[in-house]
Amino acid sequence: MTDYRKMWSDLGMDLEKHDRLTSALPLVYEEVYLQQKDRPQAMEYFDLVVAEIHSLRIAELVEHRRRGGKVCGAFCVFVPVEIVRAAGAIAVGLCGGSQFWIPDGEKVLPRNLCPLIKASLGARLSGTCPYFQSCDLLIGETTCDGKKKAWEVLGEFAPVYVMDLPQMKRPQDLAAWRKEIELFLARMEELTGCRVTPERLAEEIRLQNRLRRALERLYRARKADPVPVSGKDVLLVTQVSFYDDPSRFIEKTEAVAAEAEERIASGRGVFPSGAPRILVTGTPMAIPNWKLHHIIETAGAVVVCEETCTGTRFFEHQVDESRQTLEEQLQALAERYLKINCSCFTPNPGRIDDILRLVEEYRADGVIYYNLQFCHGYAVEYYAVEKALKARGIPVMKVETDYSEEDAGQLRTRVEAFLEML
């Protein structure tokens, strides 16, 4: 097996601390993933990705940079990856999902802040995330207050560019967002020294649309009863999409989807037919945050859909491929991205419509509202979501948690009680 220590050391990582981070992962993965019964065989690829999460893909990024290419890191599904790639750079997702990074994050951020933000900055400060270390530019965005202010702190440790995302969806907001995407394109061209042509952009738009369709196809399979693939496995696939090479990811995801479709045809499932079906909605779950899904799926229920940014908000809606000129393409990108219903928008009725639609499409028996601690946008929006669900007689439960395992027992008890009343 290749020794990647030199590569990590060249990236300026803290090897001793990194050993501590990675030593825990195989055990957790074994318990959460490998002990599941009858997983699709095509999930083997994703097991390999996790086993080699800090090596194989990083070696590709290192090679890309060795040849003069750039790597950009992002923290939000609003960042138009198509533009990053059309400028010749590689985009990777950097949201932190590990408790390991929290103490380092808390050295520069308040304790009562969303764990996703603390872990993201902690990953950079601790020098234990090779993705962070491989980035030439970090791309922040003005979504929630916590993130927006955290970029100022992060800027002290690495180059950061911030996209100004509007917080409403009026025509003037679309125009402002379109302009912001144009500025972003110029920044990407400046970074890479490559001009973004309509031809290159069209290619990347098609590629990202294919990636979205591959995820959509996999999600569609979850509408069946019995469910052919676990929620945990699909969550992992979605999480990996933020790191992997897009073409390879599409191929591997379609393989899982094809296997799931074969299972549907033969009536085979990973959970018994009639197992309670749960829709999870709320804040994103960055790798290796599998806590809630693991609790739900070891309590006898199955997660059939995630209305989150590591779920449908990431892949729903295509970018219109019929636009020809750069001007038109930027408009198409602005339109597609502004359809994402993040709670940072006010008002945000589209998210409620989405949740109601998805409950029906995926035949969910109940909804679990997943709220990372101190994420105020989603916490406040719970009021409207709960009201809409209750009006239709759909059971809903709110879970507010962080990345630690301290509340796992208590959460399990609450989830089990919720499942019993479905």
Ligand code: BJ8
């Ligand atoms: S589009 S959900 S990826 S901002 S959970 S950091 S909102 S305090 S991650 Fe997000 Fe983009 Fe919105 Fe999606 Fe802040 Fe909330 Fe933390 Fe969040």
